Amino acid sequence: MYLVRRLPSVAFLLVATSVVAFALPRLAPGDPAIAVAGPDASPETLELIREQMGLNKPLITQYLDWVGGVLTGDLGRSFTTGRPVAELIGTRVGSTIELALIAAVFMVGIGIGLGVWTATARRPAARVLLDGLNSALLSAPPFLTGLLLILLLGIAVPILPISGEVAFVDDPVIGIQYLLLPALALALPQAATIARLVTASMRTTEAEDFVDLAIAKGVSHGVVVRTHILRNSMGPALVTIGLRFGELLAGAIVIEAIFARHGLGSLAVASVQTRDYLVVQVLILAAVTVAVVMQILTDLGVALLDPRIRLGATS
């Protein structure tokens, strides 16, 4: 029922996104024909290429052609490579999913672990140290963390590869080595955000009466933390994890470039640089769709964690 109620707003959002995705690359200065053939191509060549790309048609025709294609499963052809957009994305999506999943595991593991550790640390020095570590991770952007990891574990102590990739499904042992550093660089800042939220939430929950009651009844500290405090503190963290997963995908753009990985992030950058409109349009549309799906999954997850929340309830 909840999903049915969400459908109209999701449909409206996707239509609006398709308009924005179509308009955005065209608003940027530049000409796809020149980006493809180079500035030293003759005007005759450029005109011919524009015609081949369909850029001479009215904008509304171009939009309707594209939307019609998307609805029938034809995402169009890339201006720069001549390959179907679906094929281009298909060859890259595996790399980004691998990176995002491993980064998500790091993000959740490190985020919750660090958050719980900080919230339960009893020594003041340990709290200060963990808070400081959290702040440092929070303030370091992924590209900086990535470059530091390259310098440390790729060049100074070269134990992990820092350039390229091997698909995890092809060779898990080598593939995971290529994934460790980029995933860690991508996950650490997001993990710090989750850790901070978990810490704050746990400290608030710790002051609740039911926690005091549990302690008074003689429940062990570990059980109180796990069952009473942590479970009741995970709601806000879960919402953040859902949102941060989207940011992991955004961060992959920079991380893929630094570690020479060929995922959707590097495809997006190359497509924007070469004004490959059809690829950019589909990537924007796909990014919004992923965000919408993550939002819905997060809502469902929160409802699962907290029985007091009923999705779609009006009061």
Added chain:
Amino acid sequence: MSSTSRGSRLRTARWARGLATAVVAAVVLTGCAVAQKPAAESAAPAAPVEGGTLRVAAAADAQPQFVMANRAGNWSWRRLVFDSLIELDKDATPQPLLATDWSYNDDRTELTLTLRDDVAFHSGRAFTAADVVFSLEQVQLPANASQLAGVAKGITSVAASGDDTVVITLAAPSDSLFDLLDLTPIVDSETWGAIADGKEVIGTGPFTWKSWTPGASITLEKNAEYWGDEGPYLDEVDISIISDTTALQTALTSGAADVALGMAQADVVRLGKDEAYSLLDAGGVFYPFGVDVTQAPFDKPEARQALSYAIDRERINEQVFGGDGVITDLWWTPGSPGYPTDLATHYTYDTEKAKSLLDEAGAAGASITITYANLPVMKSLFEIVQNNLQEAGLEVTGEALDLPDYDKRQVDGTIGQSFLLLHGMVGFSTATLIDAMPSIRSGNASHFDTPEYTELKDAVRGADDSTRDAAVKALSEYMLDQAFSNIIAVAPQYHVQTSALQGLRVVSLGSLVATDAFLPEK
């Protein structure tokens, strides 16, 4: 036993478990199989070694649909998969490839080429004169975007005479014909129509096209049936597309690549000083400072000449190119046939002379805007030019444009009052450059075009060994006098390879040739 000491022991045990887990994970990850490989350091062996995979890191992706053109994305593979009829050596003298012999008629309007008879395409089909006819027809088509399409259009007919002889007839003698034959790959007419998506790329070269993942990688395999007497020695060539300059140099220095194309100038300079790497001369780039002659104050030749006197080219060479560039005022490939060396430093750095010419043109204290691409090299050039022109009394502001916008405005002829451009065309002959270089060709961004200019260019196009020097000199003098485009630097361009790699060459304005390349035995 106190609860405190028991808690302490438990904490110690937890730390120990964590540490052990980390150690086991590290051993598993790095011990089973190691992805990180050290950069090759061994010295070159004397004899070629068979086998191995050449790993190329290239900044730009392939553009199979523009294989007829000189495009940076095709440098890594074009001359590995395709052969040309001839190859121009360092002195611009044609050397045989698919054509073994050639001769002109008396008035140089007819060139007869004899072809090899032992060549086959990767598909197995025999190479014949009909393929030469087809390839030269393709290069004339605008859709194939060759910079030499104009030269090709001067060809009135290409006729096959038997399987191994081709006769090219020209409307007028052309001093660019061998540039065209050098740059143009011989393509397979049967698969040419489907080359654009790169799924089937068929040539006659030493390596066959196996696969291309756009934006990611290209794989080439040894052509065991190659017609050459020796080579190829390598089994495979793996090309990784790495557009980020930091990641590109990391790929080379971490041992993930044997050669890198398109590295940042600063990285090239740094690695060039390291014995573990060597530089491959890959042509170079002309950096002209152009002005729009239809806009004041540059509608007066004196104001344009003042710019040329005002610019300190030696400082540009030292500060931007580490002293590795060529200080010249000319638009031609340094040392190319007909190059008028005596005119190369026609404009010396002379601020007082610049000031007096600006006075003469009534342009003293004028405000000008210089448009340039938002690239590190261009920004450095702009800063020096701005400083120089301010010393000469001009008010200078800059307009940095995103590359697509910059390219579009350059092509549209709306780039602005004055502008810094760049053309990676060092290596072309003068006769080719006058029609290929956007700064000086017809329809240039300066909007400069006069009957005298056209006449002088015609003389260069039709020059031969006996008239070339005089024709290029007369054109150069005229262009220096008109000063609508001022060359401020001619910078070399390099690919960087590990010193262990042997036999790799660069031709045709940057393309790799790996027929004789080999790697040391592991």
